[in-house]
Amino acid sequence: MTHDQLAIIWFVLIAVLWCGYFVLEGFDFGVGILLPFIGKNEAERRTVVSTLGPVWDGNEVWLLTAGGATFAAFSLWYATLFSGFYLALLLILVALIIRGVAFEFRSKRGTAAAPNWRRNWDAAIFVGSFLPALLWGVAFANIVAGVPLEMQNGNSEFTGNLFTLLNPYALLGGLVTLGLFTTHGAIFLALKTEGDIRTRANKLAGQIGLVTAVLAVAFGLWTQLAHSNNTAASVVVLVLVVLAWVGALGANRMGREGWAFIASAATMVFVVVFLFTCLYPNVMPSSTNADATLTVQNAANSQYTLTIMTWVAVILTPVVLVYQSWTYWVFRRRLSPSQIPDPEHGSLDLPHEVSA
């Protein structure tokens, strides 16, 4: 295969990895955001967290793989993007750190033995889910719209700062991913739980989903009209985004939770495809100097590296998909608060702390 073709394949593969990430960690973020609102007592909150327990870490690996693949296939994109978006990524990293630890540690202490313990970790789960859900949208909107890049010592370098990234268009994009992930999470919770949580999640999905639909249409049209490099293709994908979202909200309304989840997952996929379609053939356009724009071709790594990585991806990705899907099959059963034994108790409470 030619270098040009390989570069396009890797652009597509990186889009695929982001699709996986938006679908999987998307509902993770949503569940984390909804945790304080949807769980009215400890048994309910633990049920909510337990829906993510076996899967959140595997879901997050999609991000690490997307990051690693960008490094391996488009080092120049990786370098300019990550150094340019430094403080935004710092916020995301801090959020992901406190959130991951919170999932693992929150039920270690009980409500009697350590009154603030779970409240603090719940705050960490909320903030740690809310910030990335917002910031990934801000980041992608900026990538698609272009940011100030200039040539310095032969490299394309970001010349703005954190506030350059917080422009109205990007913030709208952030609200869209925030809304999409929150709704996606609510639909996931309705699918994975029984009783009050299921009812509440179903209702919330409908309400947040509707608000999100308005924001998403505004953002989608703005992107389509102002920032798409492939208007014919991107408008088709935009229609698919809308149809899938309508399907998700409709199925949710009818209580068809499996279909609602499939449709909202499809929405996440179409959103990523839409953004990458608008972006192509660029990977990081400059808003100030066309010469500094990074493209699929000028940012791609060597033919040899891309060939090796293509083989690795072709062989390993299906294997990963098989065993990750199997995990979801193993833990397919709905959870309910009645299944959580002794919800107030912490697994690492010492005996005298519990009796006191």
Next chain:
Amino acid sequence: MNALDLARWQFGITTVYHFLFVPLTIGTSMLTAVMQTAWFRTGDEKWLKATKFFGKLFLINFALGVVTGIVQEFQFGMAWSDYSRFVGDIFGAPLAVEALASFFLESTFLGLWIFGWDRLPRGLHLATIWAAAFGTMLSAYFILAANSFMQHPDGYVINPVTKRAELTSFGAVLTQNTTVATFAHVISSAFLVSGVAIVGVSLWLIMKGKSVDAMRSTLKLGAIVAIVAGLLVMYTGDVQAKIMVKQQPMKMAAAEAVYKTAENVPFSLVTVGSLDGSEAYWALDIPGLTSFLATGSWTGPESTVQGINDLQAEYEKKFGPGNYAPYVPLAFWAFRAMIGLGGLGVLFAIFALWITRKGRVPSKAWIRLMSSIALLVPLVGISAGWIFTEMGRQPWIVYGLMKTENGVSPTMSSFTVGLSLVVFTLLYGALAVIEVGLLVRAVKIGPPETVELMDADDANNGQTLTFSY
């Protein structure tokens, strides 16, 4: 401090911190798998208790390993963008393969293991912890292949147009002797650390009189692993040192503070030198040992070890003016801390076997104190080993190809990197306090008195969860 210094501190702090969790993850995941296998094969409940107990400790530790690992992948691009541009064609590949081949494996199968006790048939459930343990080792292999490229670049050419390094042989990156020797050394050290950790915890609980039967078995398991791993650490370290002498002679010269090229070079146990390390006043030496470690010969022309001053002159000729020696006192002491603390760990394992022989239960307070801090000894040792490896390579970020000062992100202000340095340090500090607190609690509580297991049919019919978050 300028942005470069701050970025170096940040990389050092976040990497050393992340690597506190890595060896314990690698070693303990596999040893927990061994314990569960023992239960699966014998049906003896003590092994089930041991599995549950050490599995719990392992998972508390693993949580921090995972979240601090994300920072590692991101900060190459964030703080070291020119480095990422220069080596990305080579360095990115093992990182991406690591994520795809091993991170998915570890995280997915650990999730299955943690929540799958009553969801999966016992044999399949056992397989999940082995898969996760295998994933941690695979991950180590790929990241060490990437690091080995920084120590000894192989399988690349410099593109004359772009001036960037380009991969010509992925096989060379994955199989060059630097990679293989480093992997063997790091993995055996990880098992040494984990073996000592298990011995320390087991001994403490035996002295407390908790689950004595199970803890005697795990103490033996941990001690044997630590002793065998200790021997392997010595052997692989020796192999690695001889490779290093050929590939990075300056690092070995700094480790031994050898300034002038000489034969029959002694190994100094302790040296008092000038503050900048350029002159030694007094030293306690073992004759010829450095020569032997570096070359395999005690005396004669073949025992010649190149000195820092001569290497400096040689490199100036080759690379132009500049300082090509690492900070000698740090390399010198980190090298000794690595060897000394690793050795102490092995001695502790032997000691623990001896004092618990034939059913004996020690009761002295100092032994209990020792058992509770034993883990720290090889853990600090393995950290010292990495500090030596990375600091000993300075001033290079990629040996002979790129200096560290040229790898830093040119757009990053000292305010930006200073801010993230403060944020990471405070956050990591707080998490360390929380994690140690939980580990101490878990050890105090000890293994469960009884373990009830449901079979998969009951569990799928909507019974109470045996484990939930």
